Amino acid sequence: EIYAQIEALLVDGPLAGRHAIVTSGPTHEPIDPVRYIANRSSGQQGNAIATALAGLGARVTFITGPAITPPPLGVTVVKVETAQEMLNAVTSALPADIGVFAAAVADWRMSEAATGKIKKAKGEGPPSLTLTENPDILATVSQMSEGRPELVVGFAAETDNIVENATRKRERKGCDWIVANDVSEGTGIMGGSENAVTVIDANGAESWPRATKDDVARRLAQRIAEALT
Amino acid sequence: EIYAQIEALLVDGPLAGRHAIVTSGPTHEPIDPVRYIANRSSGQQGNAIATALAGLGARVTFITGPAITPPPLGVTVVKVETAQEMLNAVTSALPADIGVFAAAVADWRMSEAATGKIKKAKGEGPPSLTLTENPDILATVSQMSEGRPELVVGFAAETDNIVENATRKRERKGCDWIVANDVSEGTGIMGGSENAVTVIDANGAESWPRATKDDVARRLAQRIAEALT
Numbered sequence: 191e192i193y194a195q196i197e198a199l200l201v202d203g204p205l206a207g208r209h210a211i212v213t214s215g216p217t218h219e220p221i222d223p224v225r226y227i228a229n230r231s232s233g234q235q236g237n238a239i240a241t242a243l244a245g246l247g248a249r250v251t252f253i254t255g256p257a258i259t260p261p262p263l264g265v266t267v268v269k270v271e272t273a274q275e276m277l278n279a280v281t282s283a284l285p286a287d288i289g290v291f292a293a294a295v296a297d298w299r300m301s302e303a304a305t306g307k308i309k310k311a312k313g314e315g316p317p318s319l320t321l322t323e324n325p326d327i328l329a330t331v332s333q334m335s336e337g338r339p340e341l342v343v344g345f346a347a348e349t350d351n352i353v354e355n356a357t358r359k360r361e362r363k364g365c366d367w368i369v370a371n372d373v374s375e376g377t378g379i380m381g382g383s384e385n386a387v388t389v390i391d392a393n394g395a396e397s398w399p400r401a402t403k404d405d406v407a408r409r410l411a412q413r414i415a416e417a418l419t
Numbered sequence: 420e421i422y423a424q425i426e427a428l429l430v431d432g433p434l435a436g437r438h439a440i441v442t443s444g445p446t447h448e449p450i451d452p453v454r455y456i457a458n459r460s461s462g463q464q465g466n467a468i469a470t471a472l473a474g475l476g477a478r479v480t481f482i483t484g485p486a487i488t489p490p491p492l493g494v495t496v497v498k499v500e501t502a503q504e505m506l507n508a509v510t511s512a513l514p515a516d517i518g519v520f521a522a523a524v525a526d527w528r529m530s531e532a533a534t535g536k537i538k539k540a541k542g543e544g545p546p547s548l549t550l551t552e553n554p555d556i557l558a559t560v561s562q563m564s565e566g567r568p569e570l571v572v573g574f575a576a577e578t579d580n581i582v583e584n585a586t587r588k589r590e591r592k593g594c595d596w597i598v599a600n601d602v603s604e605g606t607g608i609m610g611g612s613e614n615a616v617t618v619i620d621a622n623g624a625e626s627w628p629r630a631t632k633d634d635v636a637r638r639l640a641q642r643i644a645e646a647l648t
Contacts, residue, residue, distance in 0.1 A: 228457045319550065
């Protein structure tokens with residue numbers, strides 16, 4: 191016991207020996223070869239969480255969509271584009287002790303992406319884009335009967351009834367924690383460098399003061415480390 | 420006459436005293452506060468054209484959507500997000516001698532962008548995105564009865580029947596030249612550093628060998644300068 195503790199301290203931090211999967215960034219869902227559906231996630235919060243977990247000694251697999259922010263150093267980076275590719279990458283990266291699903295995964299993709307560029311046709315109106323639900327990465331991992339990470343943390347980007355929506359989301363998905371934030375335009379959070387989150391677990395909601403995304407990440411990583419020890 | 424020529428040479432290049440508007444990059448069309456429709460334009464070709472025109476002495480107004488590539492130096496930069504904003508910016512920047520419309524403007528926008536984040540609703544299927552045609556910037560400027568730039572150059576990103584489609588596009592829009600290229604996935608042109616274009620004018624189609632986007636831009640700027648003198 192004591193030897194294990196000493197060893198853990200030597201390899202640096204309370205999460206030494208632990209494997210964390212962090213997803214980050216947006217996903218892009220192709221409409222045709224040139225167009226796609228995207229979202230405003232910059233990947234900053236996911237980057238900061240990966241860095242913070244690595245800072246506490248975890249081995250981090252960082253699975254990122256096409257984010258503007260380059261991925262952090264000191265982690266294993268897997269680049270993907272679509273939600274389906276992200277799910278495949280997560281599944282391949284398992285087993286893990288910790289899963290933090292910070293990516294803004296597209297809820298929907300095109301039912302059938304066109305293989306050629308969709309053209310404006312004279313006399314015809316614009317196409318109507320028929321969508322299909324994407325796989326739900328958070329729910330899939332949260333509800334694994336075998337090999338589920340010990341701690342699964344989801345994110346909820348909301349624009350209204352934050353705590354209520356996020357609390358229901360936690361129950362529906364089956365994850366342990368939900369980190370909820372308000373991405374309404376006025377907040378400047380999506381794409382910005384600060385975040386104001388509410389962490390929701392089985393015991394209720396805990397609102398954290400607005401802080402830099404780095405500070406939010408460090409506090410979250412610390413909370414993760416405490417939960418696992 | 421001789422004095423004017425000398426003056427033009429002194430202020431640097433055959434396009435001295437000329438104003439060029441160059442549009443570049445993708446446009447983003449919001450679906451809701453967090454999601455949008457985008458396209459894979461990197462803005463590299465538009466950047467290179469703006470730089471090349473400025474290099475021949477033109478005063479350049481560079482109107483760019485949210486491109487990954489930062490805008491070039493030595494030009495007046497106007498940043499926009501949607502097709503409608505781009506059209507407004509172009510109109511505001513007129514009059515001009517040259518209009519090069521290299522932006523990959525979205526053909527369609529959402530009929531009504533949602534003000535709150537669209538949520539997955541239990542039991543309901545995915546939303547269907549109803550689109551409306553965006554203003555056609557190239558056609559609008561090409562068909563101006565007053566104040567039309569002397570030379571209007573459009574771009575056609577095609578995936579099949581390049582020359583045929585682009586020739587028809589030139590006639591439909593009423594521009595002077597169309598620079599057509601093949602953006603099929605296999606070509607690596609969209610987002611890549613090279614381009615293989617066919618320049619179509621009233622006399623027919625002229626195919627240029629594959630070259631860097633900088634070289635294509637310099638050759639195009641040179642052709643523009645010759646056309647205006």
